[in-house]
Each structure stands twice: as C-alpha cells, then as structure tokens.
Amino acid sequence: MLCIKGICAMDSLATHLARLAPLYGWGDASAITPLQPGFVAHAHRLETATHVAMVKTYDRQRAVTARMLEYAPFYLEVTAWLADQPALANRLTYPYALPQGGYLVDDGQYVSAVFNFIAGVTPRDTPLSMIQQLHLVTTVGLMHRITPQVPLPVIYRRETFAVRWDQAFDLLLHDEWDGLIPAVQAMLAPHRQVLGTLLTQLRMLGNQLWARDLPLVLCHTDIHGWNTLVTGDTTHLIDFEGLVLAPAEQDLFFWFDDPRWPEIFATYQQVVGGHQVDAAALLFYQLKRYLEDIYEWVAELVVPEISQTDYTRYAGELQRDLGRSVAMLDAGQRISTRLAAE
Template sequence: METESLKLARLTKLVTEHYHLEPLSINRQQGGWASLAYRIETPSNSTYFLKEYEKKRSSTPKLTARLHKYIPVTCWLNENTNLAGKIPVPLKTQSGEYVCENVDGIFLLYEYIHGETIGEKALSQTQIEQLTTILAELHKAGNSISVPAEHLTEDFHVPFMNALNETMAARDLSPRLRSAIKPYKNVLFEHISVLQDLSLKLAGRMLPLRWCHTDIHPWNMMQSDHQLILIDWEGLKLAPVEADLMFLTDETYFHDFFALYKKIHPDYIIDEEALRFYKIRRLLEDIWEFTEQFLYDEQSEPEKEGTLKQLIHELESLKCGTQHSIDKIKPE
C-alpha cells in the first residue's frame, strides 16, 4: 500500500505547480464523508485549506460534475450580496481555473477559515439569527443574476431513482445488503413511489425559484470570530426555498428561525408538496449513496460495516416517515 509520504509529495507538487505556493507543511484535517481535507502552511504565514475529491470514490463524478457551474455563482453572491465573508470561495490556479487535479483526486484551494465547525454543538441564539440572515439573503437572489444558471436549475428529476429501485429489487443483491434492507423494503418502495408522483406533479407547477444551498446541517456551519459561515456549496441550485428549509423544520429553533425569516420574506408561505418532495428525496438519496459505497467503493471490512450501519440509520429515518415533521410546522 502506498505510503502517506508519497501522497503528500504529490500534494506538494500540485500546489506548487498550480498555485505557486511553497508549503512548509501539509497536514490532514477532518474532512466530510465525501471529501478529504488538508491544512497548508506557507513561509509567508498564510494558511490554506485544500479540499480533495478522491477519484477512487463512486460519489466523486456526481459531486464534481457541476464545479465549473456553481463556483461562479458563489463568487457572484460573495461579490454582489450581503453574503460577502459568510461563504467560502475557492482561489484560482495560475491558469485562472477554480479546479485542478492529479492522479489521486480533484482539488479546490481556499483561504483557511480560522474557527470551529458547529458539528454536534447546539446553535446559540446569535448563530440562529445569523443562519436566518444568510439564508434569507441567499433566497433574495433568483434567475436574474448575471451568471448562467444552466444545469443548476431544479427540474424535479430524480436521477438516482431508477438505479435505487432496480438495485433494491435485484435477485442477485448482496446477502448482507438484502438482510439489512429486508425490514424496510415495503416502506422503501412506498417512498420511491410517492417521490415519483411528487416529481411529476411539481414539474408541472410554476414554483418561484431562488438560489439554495441544499445541504444545511451543523457540519456545514463554522464559527469564525463573531460570524457564522456556511460551507460546502456543491449542491447550490436554483430551486424552491423548501430545498433549504426542509433541513430546519425538525430543529427545536425552527419557529425562531421562521419568525425572523418571515420578517425578511413576509409573503412567503411554505409549500407542503415541495417540502415533502425534498424531505423524501434527501432520505432516498442518502440511502442510495450508502448503497453505492457499500457495493462499489474500495472499503475495508470495518468501513463496510460502518457504511451498512449508516444505511440502516437512514432506512430507519425513512420508516419514521416525513409527514410528522411537516405536521409539526403547521400553525395551531
């Protein structure tokens, strides 16, 4: 197996060639489930954050397919709205690109955010207000911005649905996977059917579209000095705002969030069909992601076991249903 030193040598070569940086050190940081992360120190005392999507992972083609589409939008938002300093934007390479790659992966380089990830910590009242302000500002922007929204506009198509349906119904499914999904098979196929119906119904409606992050959770929030920062914008999309609000409706602070959000967007009314679509799609998408990892990624036995546990957790969430969380937000 390749040593870590060889990997770091290739990273040093990458940042030297593409960014003209001379790293003093490159240290592995805690990344997300979809990417690796590195902290880079330089002689000028500047610090950088290098994000890597590994080429060997089955999720990488999907996550990187839209990089050249969504990054210009984040740059526009950072330069033309009150989101400046609240969202990270990647640095350009010497050739003017936002992305570079080597044999290992596809890379983005950012200025390092000195702060801490919210993660498992509860949001403070100030952080709730700042999150509300960020999303309310983001949702002011629609398709009138000067950056093309091609391939970033919601069409309610669910690209993984057929693959999920066929894989879960396959007779030659891995015995371990078959055993894991057996208690949830009926509810899984019921939700696939509901999502198909909602997909067709929403595609025929003319819902207002705004720019949405589409992956709002505490692991994508950082506190830096006195400002909350929303990171990981791979899912940026022109969509109904329920694509963002769906992540918050089950949070204990949702009513505080929504009261402030309504002050900024007083005419907004939650669309229950869109909310239900996004909640179900997210659960099924996560189920498909973990299924793909289990079947196709190069994983050790402990890693496979961990993936299976995560899959079962998502299936259990599906079993608990989405209607209850929608009912909770209705006025008394």
C-alpha cells in the same frame, strides 16, 4: 521523498497536494495537515509563506465523485461571486482561482479545489445556539434574496424534480435484489416495502411539482453542522457542491423539524421579504434527502475496494437512517399539521 507533517510524496494523494501551492503562485507548501474529512472528499490545511488555505480533494475512485464534480465549475464560480457581495461578507467560504483561470486542479485520479481557510469550529451534530442559528438562517435568506442579481454561467444546475438515482434505487429493491451482498440485503430487508412506497410517493410529488411554476432561488441544499463553521456567534456556510436553483423549501426543510422553527422562519421571512411555505415541495425534499442518503450508503457499501473502517462507518449510518423509515410514511401529515398551526 517529500514528507510534510506525516504526508509523504510516495503517496499519490501527497504528491497531488504538494503540487497545489506552486500552481497558485504561492511557492512551495511549508505544511499540509489533514483535517476531518467529509463524506465525499478529503480535507487538508495548506500553508505557505504567504497563504493559509483549505484544500478539498475528490478521489475519482469514489462512487459519489462523478456527481459531485458534474457542476463543480458552476458552484465554484457562483460561490466566488456570492462571497464577494458586501451583504454576504465573512459568511461563506470561497474558492481561489488559478492564475490561468478556473478553480479545479485535476491529475486524473485526484481533483482539488482550494478555499480560504476559516479558523472556526465545525459543530457537527451539536445544535447551534439561537444566535448562531439565526445568523446562519440570515445567510441563507440573503442568498435566496440576491438570486436575481447572480450572473449565472452558461451551464448551471436547475431543479427539474427528476431524481437521478430513482431508477437505480428501484432496481436495487426489485430486479437487482438477489445480487446484493448478503450483509447489505439483511439490513435493507425489514424496510424494503416501506422504501418502495416512499420512492413511489417521491416520484408522484416530483411530477406534480414539475407541472407547477414555482419560484426558484439559489439553494445550498446541504445545511447541517458538518457544513458550518462557527467562530463565536458568527457562522460560515461551507461546501456548496449541491448549489442549485430550486424552490426555497430545498433549504428550509433542514430546519422545519427544529423546535425553534417559528423563530427561524420569522427571521427568514424578514430577510427575504415574506414567504409562504409550500407543503408539497417541503415533503418532496424531506423524502428525497432521506432516500438519497440510503441509496448512497448502499452504493458505498457495495464498492469492492471499500476498507473495513469505511464499511463499518457507512453500515452504521445506513442502519441509523433505516430506523426512521416507518416514521417517514407520516412526514406529509406532520408537515400539514405544523403548517396549519402557524
């Protein structure tokens, strides 16, 4: 039996991980160490005699995995190109290509991509300092500015403003309501009507935005403390699964409610050469992120094989987000008021 720092090869995940280093031509792994996992994937530090790397591994049994992998070749190829640009040097994580080409190792159950290892700190829910925040904003602005130069692959993701889960969410709130497990139903019940109203508003905004010809840039779509590594005043943006060509508001909305927004937006404008925030697009992305998070928590909670640990974690996240449902009804007014004051 192969055991590396407590991970043993009788475990199919351990077997999968142990096979990675030889596939990249790095020899056998000397250490494979678990890291703090994200919501969608396992994370490990992989060490060989010549390399230290970070491995991100998706489990096909997870409800969210198919969506995460749909455009994986696109985001991996484009991220590798972006990280190679001098302006973005040491600002992004990047994937290692396999000797035969491609970036994914798939054994049927587990799918892994291997990235450069950055020895930084994940701030998670701790706010970045102003210097760190503006460094991160500059990185995103550079990505947006460089978009016209990016050699896009044949298959890439482009914003359509159609929400892939809206019909399933609508069914959950109506026709499939009685089939929900009682505990999840009890959590959703006090917020059911408000969620339906927000979903209708999201659909209307999507239709309106699709009819407009908004400029599109490469957006990360998931900018927060769990997808950032910090070394001193330097930030490194990681986890590009959601990469998409979309209006800049897809990324900007993450910072709009930050008290430091004026400084953040001034820096962004300086990097990209000026930008006027589109209020409708900003509201669309705020509503979309809020409702998508709720839908995905529910999707995970109703998986029959879910562990008690995961159930407790996801239920807590769901209840936290549901607590903001009424406040989201006023999101449009808050956006208009703030933009009018600038």
